[in-house]
Amino acid sequence: MGYSSEVYELAGREMEQRKLYAEQELEKRRNRLYDICPRAREIERELVTISVSAGKRVIMGSDVRKELEILKGRSLGLQKELDELLISNNLPKNYLEEWYVCDKCGDTGNIDGRMCSCMKNLLKKTAYEQLNRSSPLSLCSFEAFSLNYYSKIKDEKSGKIPYNYMQSVLRFCKKYADEFSPESHSLIFQGGPGLGKTHLSLSIAQTVIDKGYGVIYVSAPNIVSRLENDRFGNNSERKAETEQLLNECDLLILDDMGTEYQSKFGVSVMYNTLNTRLMTNHPTIISSNLSAKEIQEMYGTRMMSRIIGMLDRIEFTGNDIRQLKRRERRK
Ligand SMILES: [Zn+2]
Structure with missing residues (x-):
């Protein structure tokens, strides 16, 4: 069904809030982990460095495939170490990922250019709230x-x-x-x-x-x-x-x-x-x-x-x- 522009605007704002909240909460979890386990910070930094240097190697061109294989191996090793750190601290596997309200669309409200069901529900809920105000x-x-x-x-x-x-x-x-x-x-x-x-x-x-x-x-x-x-x-x-x-x-x-x-x-x-x-x-x-x-x-x-x-x-x-x-x- 169609809604007024007011309803679309309010629902859009709520969706942005959800995404922002997921990002902020992830940041908080990450900092908590760094506090109890400083090695996690090092691993994450190294992972970033690897992906940057992988990019550089590709641009420079020299025996790219071999070098990328080495970097990939290192990156997998670090990722494994990080996973084990989470397990040993009794934290869930997805601790360092964003926890969205809707996993289908990652709180964007869209999947491949089509409106996600969570956005449809949010529009409906917003319209009701407007009437019930x-x-x-x-x-x-x-x-x-x-x-x-x-x-x-x-x-x-x-x-x-x-x-x-x-x-x-x-x-x-x-x-x-x-x-x-x-x-x-x-x-x-x-x-x-x-x-x-x-x-x-x-x-x-x-x-x-x-x-x-x-x-x-x-x-x-x-x-x-x-x-x-x-x-x-x-x-x-x-x-x-x-x-x-x-x-x-x-x-x-x-x-x-x-x-x-x-x-x-x-x-x-x-x-x-x-x-x-x-x-x-x-x-x-x-x-x-x-x-x-x-x-x-x-x-x-x-x-x-x-x-x-x-x-x-x-x-x-x-x-x-x-x-x-x-x-x-x-x-
Ligand atoms: Zn969704």
Whole structure:
């Protein structure tokens, strides 16, 4: 897929950093070896001298083959001595070579003029990071999700004990994240504000990213206004990139659906994104404060039938945690 020039630039910079890091680390290892074993420095110097003098002999021309044979023999002998030095110091055989992130291309991003798979992955990762920039990823974890804010008294309206019920929701979300695969189901988290929907969806995002999947976590207002700005700012390149990432990432989490600015454009962004992903079997998690009736009113029947028919609904219940926390702080 095509990416914006910004993504190419950032990925290119990261690739240069990788190469530089490999060189710097090699230099450090080399100096450490010289410290514990000064003979290694001498051998390396001699090896350089040999290759320089081999070059000179070739230029001068006199009985080249014979002389080169002698130099080659010396060089092999020195190399063997160096290898043995590494072994006797319990160091790996490749200790004096660059340790690349990608051995296929030596962190250049190219193999014979073609883009290496590591560069393709880096471009994808960079594009996701760019989109996720405004999300508080890595701030939330399942471990930090406290059930203590949920009441242990039965809620008459729902007939549930919020503490017990949310414990099962937490367990479900953790299992979903741990077992995530591109075949996972799509979900909708529904319930009033401050019930932990964002916390748990961020925790899922973090776990699934750690498993190596491409995850985009965006709030509905952010993504709608980004696409709208790109459309009106004639930035069709970036708009196409964003749409493609939304459609193709392994997991898309659309937070706060229904809080975006109400417009035909916003409704069509939400519907098209969800519909495309459902049609191509890409899992999506939506979280929303809206009730089913409100979703129907806001987005229409088509959207509602997709959600009811194809998303597993997870209801969030309890008291607004943000309010409880504020009250606690005031005490
Ligand atoms: Zn590579």
